[in-house]
Amino acid sequence: MTIRITTTRSIVALVLALAYVGLSPAAPAAADREHQQIMADLRMLQEQTQQLQALMNDLGEALKAVNSRIEDQTSLERKAFADGKVQMDTISGDIRVVREKVDETNVRLGTITQELESIRQAIPEPGAIPPAPVSTDTSLTPGAAPPGTPPTTPVTPPAASPGVQPQRLFDGAWGDYTAGNYSLAVEGFGMYLRSFPKSTRAHEAQLYIAEALAWEKKDMEAVVAYERVIANYPGSGSVPMAYYKRGRALERLGETARARESYEALLKQFPDAPETSLGKQRLDGLK
Numbered sequence: 001m002t003i004r005i006t007t008t009r010s011i012v013a014l015v016l017a018l019a020y021v022g023l024s025p026a027a028p029a030a031a032d033r034e035h036q037q038i039m040a041d042l043r044m045l046q047e048q049t050q051q052l053q054a055l056m057n058d059l060g061e062a063l064k065a066v067n068s069r070i071e072d073q074t075s076l077e078r079k080a081f082a083d084g085k086v087q088m089d090t091i092s093g094d095i096r097v098v099r100e101k102v103d104e105t106n107v108r109l110g111t112i113t114q115e116l117e118s119i120r121q122a123i124p125e126p127g128a129i130p131p132a133p134v135s136t137d138t139s140l141t142p143g144a145a146p147p148g149t150p151p152t153t154p155v156t157p158p159a160a161s162p163g164v165q166p167q168r169l170f171d172g173a174w175g176d177y178t179a180g181n182y183s184l185a186v187e188g189f190g191m192y193l194r195s196f197p198k199s200t201r202a203h204e205a206q207l208y209i210a211e212a213l214a215w216e217k218k219d220m221e222a223v224v225a226y227e228r229v230i231a232n233y234p235g236s237g238s239v240p241m242a243y244y245k246r247g248r249a250l251e252r253l254g255e256t257a258r259a260r261e262s263y264e265a266l267l268k269q270f271p272d273a274p275e276t277s278l279g280k281q282r283l284d285g286l287k
Helices: 002-023 026-122 131-140 156-160 165-178 182-195 202-215 219-232 239-252 256-269 274-286
Strands: none
Touching (some): 026 274, 165 202, 182 202, 202 219, 219 239, 239 256
């Protein structure tokens, strides 16, 4: 009985010993595998971190490129906007000039229409042609006292001739004006005024004198001539144009204060005249 118990104990001890021997290497092997797994995971994390870092670097470079493009585009848009504004300002100025020219042309056309109508009315009938030789004969006559003009002036006799001579004298001065012979036009219109100061077209002659002087860049003399239109023919249709052109001449002379007064007088006295819109534009420009 005692021998059997001892043997049983021995067997149990042997089994336990074998179990211990068999289990003791298993624990270090499992730990080693776990360590290797952890290391593998760490390497994967490191690789993923490097990949993320590379992606972040690429993303940063891409953002820099996008920012640079945005800045370039913004700069181009600003420049385009500035250029567009300059072009718009230039176009606005050109449109203003064109409008001014159109208004001036309309005024000139109205004046020319009136002159053509006057010329039609002044054309002599077929039976009134003979007075022309009579005027030629009086020009050959040495008596220069009736005209009251200097004897050296060759165009003095026609100014004193009767009939249609006032219209012919006016037309001759007008022809010089339209041909660009402004000095001759000034002389012709001046002779017309001296010979026919009460003519219905006297205000036009005085206005054309001022215009011819302005075309010759004699702005100071032109201002005086425009002022004569305003002072001597206050109820005529040439006064609004005289106010406007007087302001332009004063602007060229650098006398902006007087020019402003001229435009203001035009707006106040002739609010419905065609020249008033031009005067308002010039006045706004001076302001």
